[in-house]
Amino acid sequence: MTALRTQRLALRPIEQRDATAFEDFYSDPEVMAIRKFGVLDPAAARGQVERMLEHWAAYGFGMWLVEELASGEFAGECGLRWLEDGSDVELSYGLYPRFRGRGLATEAARAVVDFGLGPLGLERVVAISRGDNAISHRVLEKLGMKLDWHEDKGKHGLVRYLLVSENDAEAGG
Numbered sequence: 400m401t402a403l404r405t406q407r408l409a410l411r412p413i414e415q416r417d418a419t420a421f422e423d424f425y426s427d428p429e430v431m432a433i434r435k436f437g438v439l440d441p442a443a444a445r446g447q448v449e450r451m452l453e454h455w456a457a458y459g460f461g462m463w464l465v466e467e468l469a470s471g472e473f474a475g476e477c478g479l480r481w482l483e484d485g486s487d488v489e490l491s492y493g494l495y496p497r498f499r500g501r502g503l504a505t506e507a508a509r510a511v512v513d514f515g516l517g518p519l520g521l522e523r524v525v526a527i528s529r530g531d532n533a534i535s536h537r538v539l540e541k542l543g544m545k546l547d548w549h550e551d552k553g554k555h556g557l558v559r560y561l562l563v564s565e566n567d568a569e570a571g572g
Contacts, residue, residue, distance in 0.1 A: 400412040408468060408503060408506055408510070409465075409466045410463035410465050411463055411466070413461065413463065420464075421444055421448050422444040425443070426441065430475070430496070451480075454480050460478070462479075463478045465492075465494065473495075474503060475493050479491075479511055479524065487524075488521055488524055489524070489526060490526040491526070492507060505541050505542070512562065523564065524562050525559055525561050526560045546558060546560055547561040
């Protein structure tokens with residue numbers, strides 16, 4: 400399982416020992432206020448961690464725990480995962496509010512996308528976000544992702560962004 404490192408962040412595959420940290424993360428209303436699946440109770444958070452561990456075991460990639468190098472603090476998560484319908488690999492990320500506004504989400508997401516389109520050999524990556532999460536949309540656009548569709552679903556709507564690998568784009572895909 401691959402760990403990633405950026406100028407300011409360490410990203411490592413999620414482990415079972417991280418379950419408590421993720422219970423706190425997923426139950427934090429400030430963290431989850433802009434996430435598409437909302438606040439999770441402890442049982443749902445543990446279930447999410449189990450699914451992330453299963454994804455790593457099945458595919459050799461998944462969600463990384465993000466730590467700020469300067470402080471060593473748990474900052475959030477960032478990673479790649481197959482959508483439930485198996486159609487695409489999705490980029491997903493989230494940070495505690497105290498780590499937002501400094502470009503860390505973009506930095507983590509760039510490392511993850513580069514890994515996905517590079518060593519993993521993915522042809523494309525999608526990101527699905529709440530329709531009203533303009534800050535996340537800007538992060539995705541900084542990565543070179545393009546708005547693929549918008550759906551007026553639920554209270555906030557959903558958008559999907561798409562990034563196609565340069566090799567696939569050159570081949571006409």
